[in-house]
Amino acid sequence: MPYSARVNTSDDEVTNRSSSDQAGAHSADTQRTDILAGVDDTPSDRDRDATRWHGGLDFGLLILRVVLGGTMFAHGLQKLFGAFDGPGIGGFAQALSGPFGYSGNTTLLSWITALSETLGGLLLVLGLFTPLGAAAILGVAANVVYVKWANGFFMGNNGFEYELLIGTVALALLFTGAGRISVDKNTPWRRRPMPFALLGLLLAAAASVVVLVVFR
Structure with missing residues (x-):
């Protein structure tokens, strides 16, 4: 028996939009984390170099x-x-x-x-x-x-x-x-x-x- 094309419901649209928002938020959080990591690590590395024994x-x-x-x-x-x-x-x-x-x-x-x-x-x-x-x-x-x-x-x-x-x-x-x-x-x-x-x-x-x- 032939199947009819499935019609997206409003629940499907809400689910897709939620998944997309979560993916975007995860990407933005990752970018912010990477940027902040670079900023936070630089001073500590410099301070370690300044106090390293030679x-x-x-x-x-x-x-x-x-x-x-x-x-x-x-x-x-x-x-x-x-x-x-x-x-x-x-x-x-x-x-x-x-x-x-x-x-x-x-x-x-x-x-x-x-x-x-x-x-x-x-x-x-x-x-x-x-x-x-x-x-x-x-x-x-x-x-x-x-x-x-x-x-x-x-x-x-x-x-x-x-x-x-x-x-x-x-x-x-x-x-x-x-x-x-x-x-x-x-x-x-x-x-x-x-x-x-x-x-x-x-x-x-x-x-x-x-x-x-x-x-x-």
């Missing part, structure tokens, strides 16, 4: 910080207290007005230099507020390089090679950050040092210009 790099940064910071800390103590057969504030003030050619308030400049070396060096050793410590050392080194520029590069002629090396290491630490073996380990300026490095560089440059303008 033994060689972090140990190397520790060596640079301790050697540079310890050296400048000792120089600061020489100026502040006359430690390690240093000149003390008065002796360093005389040196500033003599060989270095500063004509302003050299006693005040002696205090500024001594505190910059002592506190900046200590911050570098600890890896604490590293951009600030590196900027302090960089500012001092930049001033000495400027003063000694006419003497040439080599130390035998009282040149600026030592101060250039000190300033270069401080500048490098500004941009690398302290590394993970530091008090700064979980700080924003350790994880993303670039903006703080630029700020520190600006502070060092501004301080150097002010010292040269006011005290020379």
Whole structure:
């Protein structure tokens, strides 16, 4: 017996429409999930990269910080207290007005230099507020390089090679950050040092210009 063509009822249309809506909603949910997954995963991956241990790099940064910071800390103590057969504030003030050619308030400049070396060096050793410590050392080194520029590069002629090396290491630490073996380990300026490095560089440059303008 021949079958007659089946006629869609209103119930069939409702069922088909419901299935289509569910399929569309599932597709939209999938798209939203995929988009959100990409957004959510990116910061966490970046944070994991920023805190991932890298033994060689972090140990190397520790060596640079301790050697540079310890050296400048000792120089600061020489100026502040006359430690390690240093000149003390008065002796360093005389040196500033003599060989270095500063004509302003050299006693005040002696205090500024001594505190910059002592506190900046200590911050570098600890890896604490590293951009600030590196900027302090960089500012001092930049001033000495400027003063000694006419003497040439080599130390035998009282040149600026030592101060250039000190300033270069401080500048490098500004941009690398302290590394993970530091008090700064979980700080924003350790994880993303670039903006703080630029700020520190600006502070060092501004301080150097002010010292040269006011005290020379």
